[in-house]
Amino acid sequence: MPGPNPEVVLELRDVAKSFGSVVALRSASLTVERGSIHALVGENGAGKSTLIKIVAGVHRRDAGTFRFLGEEVDFASTAASKSAGIAVIYQEPTLFPDLSVTENIFMGRQPLGRGRRIDRAAMYAEARALFERLGVSIDPRRPARGLSIADQQIIEIAKAISLDASLLIMDEPTAALSGVEVERLFAVARSLRDEGRALVFISHRFDEVFELCDTVSVMRDGEYISTDPIADTSVDEIVARMVGREVAELFPKSPTPIGDPVLQVQGLSSAGVFHDVSFTVRAGEIVGLAGLVGAGRSEIARAVFGVDGYDSGSVTMLGRAVPRRDVRAAIRSGIGFVPEDRRKQGLVVESSVARNIASVIRGGLTRAGFLATSAENRASGPWAGRLEVKTSALDMPATTMSGGNQQKVVIAKWLATQPKLLIIDEPTRGIDVGTKSEVHRLLSDLAGQGVAILMISSELPEVLGMADRVLVVCEGSITADIARADATPEKVMYAATRAVRPNDITPAKTEEVPA
């Protein structure tokens, strides 16, 4: 093996990580050099965030090599990676709302004066200098509570810069920033690069990747795919690598006659969340709602089901209006909703399988207001059997089951209400491959029986394999409506990122920021 290259700051080779039975990383590799900005791209769930969390010391790898500044390392905590010289800006800002922005920046490493007393004057002065460098005017004494997402991101960036780290990782830092703010961030990133630091930049916006970065690495399904100098590649090439995969491994939907409209959504808007969303789901049809995480897909589904309100627009089931913000009315109108987070929102994990399945139809099972366990078991038995829920008894608590079986219980719960429309958010997240195809077969069967299905999924192959029609959501709007025959991974990815073809990119003006 050759000796460590002094120019290489971070080297990851064949890193693997599993969470229980779910494999997050198979063999991820990444090599980042001094004085460069390295883009890391990949679909949702490709393993970018897991990889970053291993570098940051949040998770520990199961296998593979991890070198930082030439040394083999294995960070047991975020403190260890921080003191080694790694700063991470996470997708979600992690600030202390009650403390001043300055304390947020310097927590745990405040400048000390005589007698180990925190030197507040020095701390405020440093914060002011940082804000000046970033070109923002934020009162260093104000609390972090109430900052806009963009300003929170600025605080995160200030924090990372003040760490004087040799490696700075930014996980989608621009998602909440406006154009001017993005330019400012880029100017800072470039000046850090010119100081000889290494930066890793994760983004779904290809125009930004091509504008800012020197090198781009692609990940897919927890594996390393490629690394190229940005000048030698193109958006088309990158997109192809991100999605290039066989769809055959998944259970495809069997062809079903499509019936009359079941759900009609007209001009649904909710300020700051989604706007002017209109679509129709017909009997026997599976409509896939694709898009990036945070695009507003789940929010649209929650509004349709009445969990959240909306400002304008209408929801109609079988020609009858569904009142807004009324879950019970939505259930009565024939909507079932399998939420994204099954443990928190879909199940009473401590309760038995039977009780969970019978929970929505409970009203019909009571006798004189009392609910007998035997009635619950009778009512839920057939559903559990039909879904092949693998549990030895209906009275076992749901918490003891695997993720796949839990998901089946949640689906059974809604099937027991005999819905006309099933909304299912991330139907196979965190489920092993075997159960995955069972869930797909089930959805296909349901569509065959004339149930309309609205399926939200971040997994492109799942959407392409299952959906009769793909609606792509980007930043709260539906940007594409693609029929099954025309749906390709590239088309969906373009619509989800609103990517611009490389020849359309005009280099944005770089603003001068005092360094």
Place this chain on the structure above:
Amino acid sequence: MTALTLNPSEISPVRRILGGALRSREIAVAVVLVLVIAATTVKNDHFLFGANGWRDLLLTPSILLLLAVGETAVVITRNVDLSVGSVVGLTAYLTGRIFIAHPGTPIFLVFLIGLAFGGVLGLVNGVLVAWGRVPALVITLGTLYIYRGVFLSWAGSNRVNASDMPDSFLNVGTKQILSIPLLTIVAVIVLAIVGYYLYSARGGRELYAIGSDPDAAQLYGLKVTRRILAAFVLSGAMAGLAGVMTAAYYGTVSSNAGLNLELQAVGAAVIGGVAIFGGSGTVWGAAIGAFLLVTINRALPVLGVQDFWQQFVVGVLIIGSIVLDRVLTVRRDRKIIEARDNA
């Protein structure tokens, strides 16, 4: 860009400090305290100017003040310590037993033993909370009964009487230096040390950070477990010190020593502006809250308020201060959002 407040340099430091003081919870509670004292004194001037008026005003809140200081350190980290009343009782009884077994024990040493013993009991709480990952409410509710149970079974039908303890120790309970009771001086010194630590030391600021967002604290790489442990040890040690003081002040230790003090300690902290979900508040506020709580209980009978209504008033005070917090928070958030939208 979204500058949310005026540029700091545009506000003079004097105005900033003055503005901060007017909004400060500590000062608001202190004003209420002064009003209560003034009103009661007008009604009956013995309350302040009587033979023991001044002394009692300062002396009676001292024990609760210590508990409120320890409780604040714990509540700031988004935990709670309900065992402090039992720790007070147990330590007070231990103090008596030490004097019965070794009458010549130096007083200073007894105070140190009380402090250390309370610290150990606090450490038990801290270990269970920090490593057991069980809510502090449940753990310390459990140790509240366990510590009280140990106390009762140890004491049996015995109680410690004034005659069991040396006069020099009992004198500590009433001694005054320059007309200020010694116990009050001790409590205020402890208050100042803890207050300084929480404001000016990294460890103190980290307690606030942990309470403000525990997950973020983990991501920051703060030593969350160790800090929470330290907060519980501090709270236990304060309760231990308060236990020794209780023995010196009352002269007797019966089985109900320290009973229900934990709720008064939490109440004092809340009245003094310590957020029950952690992240904000000062020991200064909690100390003034303790003063107010004790003083109002003494003032109401003087003002002719019946026994039942005294409890009622304390309840109103606690709920009132929480409602006040809520209203101020909502108003502040609305202002911030307005400022953001107008930017």
